[in-house]
Amino acid sequence: MNPVETLEQACSDAWPPLKQHRLGEWRLRWAGGFTGRANSALAVGDPGMPIAEALRAVCDFAHSQGIPPAVQAVNGSRAEAEILAEGWRENVEHAAGYEVSVLVGVAMNGPFLAKNGRNGPFIASVRDTPTPTWWELSAGTTEPTPAQRHVLGTGANGYGVVEVDGVTAGAVRVAIVGPVAHISRLAVRPEFRRRGLAAELMFAASSWAKERGAGQEVLQVSVSNTPALALYRELGFTEHHRYRYWVPPMATCKDRKS
Known part of the structure; x- marks a missing residue:
């Protein structure tokens, strides 16, 4: 291939x-x-x-x-x-x-971090199991279907969350497949947007993946999702193919x- x-x-x-x-x-x-x-x-x-x-x-x-x-x-x-x-x-x-x-890159991007840094007190963490609020943000429900549990819960996965004032404000999923880290389901609640939380979640997912030996990160994003594409370009991701x-x-x- x-x-x-x-x-x-x-x-x-x-x-x-x-x-x-x-x-x-x-x-x-x-x-x-x-x-x-x-x-x-x-x-x-x-x-x-x-x-x-x-x-x-x-x-x-x-x-x-x-x-x-x-x-x-x-x-x-x-x-x-x-x-x-x-x-x-x-x-x-x-x-x-x-x-x-299909975008490839590494979210632990030196120029981006030099410009923006980490996001102050709002530091994301990556957990081994998804929480109900992670499911709510990533799948729109706190009671996922068997299909959702299987697709998002099978494999070597990390479930990133960022908390703001006791609320799960954002979530992301990262899955390890050999040397590849597949990042998906990035979501931030509307009332918490424009605070750098999406970038913080990407940084946490990237750090987690790097610790587990992933040398390449990949995202799959609709070409109509211009805000997401702009964020990923700023983080250093480039298009591999469509x-x-x-x-x-x-x-x-x-x-x-x-």
């Missing part, structure tokens, strides 16, 4: 679905509808069969799990070109954003049970 495909596989390992089926090097994933990444086929590498046959397998798997068929493919890749040639289209309806920027979600025309991907 090339470096882009290898990084995509690591990101997938950091975001494990409830159910996964291998199709050659492709991954067919299901997690009860929780996030596009965990409920789509990751089309990197060789599926071990002609693309049309592989896409039919994607449809069959999705229908068997009760989710709409979707494929995640790297922008400009051979797989994407073949998917387009089969009549699939960009999933512009995807609520979280159908095109995603991917998009693709969906089939109905006529080419019917539910075979119907």
Whole structure:
């Protein structure tokens, strides 16, 4: 695999679905509808069969799990070109954003820290287990579903929080996959924004990852999320590649049970 495909596989390992089926090097994933990444086929590498046959397998798997068929493919890749040639289209309806920027870097950025420092009394910590308030900020509920618990709770993870006046003001998740630290679910309550808490959470996540041997950090951010992209650029992250979600025309991907 090339470096882009290898990084995509690591990101997938950091975001494990409830159910996964291998199709050659492709991954067919299901997690009860929780996030596009965990409920789509990751089309990197060789599926071990002609693309049309592989896409039919994607449809069959999705229908068997009760989710709409979707494929995640790297922008400009051979797989994407073949998917387009089969009549699939960009999933512009995807609520979280159908095109995603994959960023790499290290949040313990010397120039940023020299300019901004740590955030005074508001120092984030990273814990081994998520708290109810972490779940509230990261998943919108203090009682996560089995799919949310599995996707966000499986693996070597750290759960960052920052407290302000006794309130959990922000949260982040960091997952270690070999030498890669996958950072996600960064959130700050609206009333606590513009105080540097997001940067403080990123610093804590980066420190935690570095202590565990991670030499590279990666984020996956919708290209429409301009505030987040601006923060990560200031922290020294740069774009590695992009991917998009693709969906089939109905006529080419019917539910075979119907």
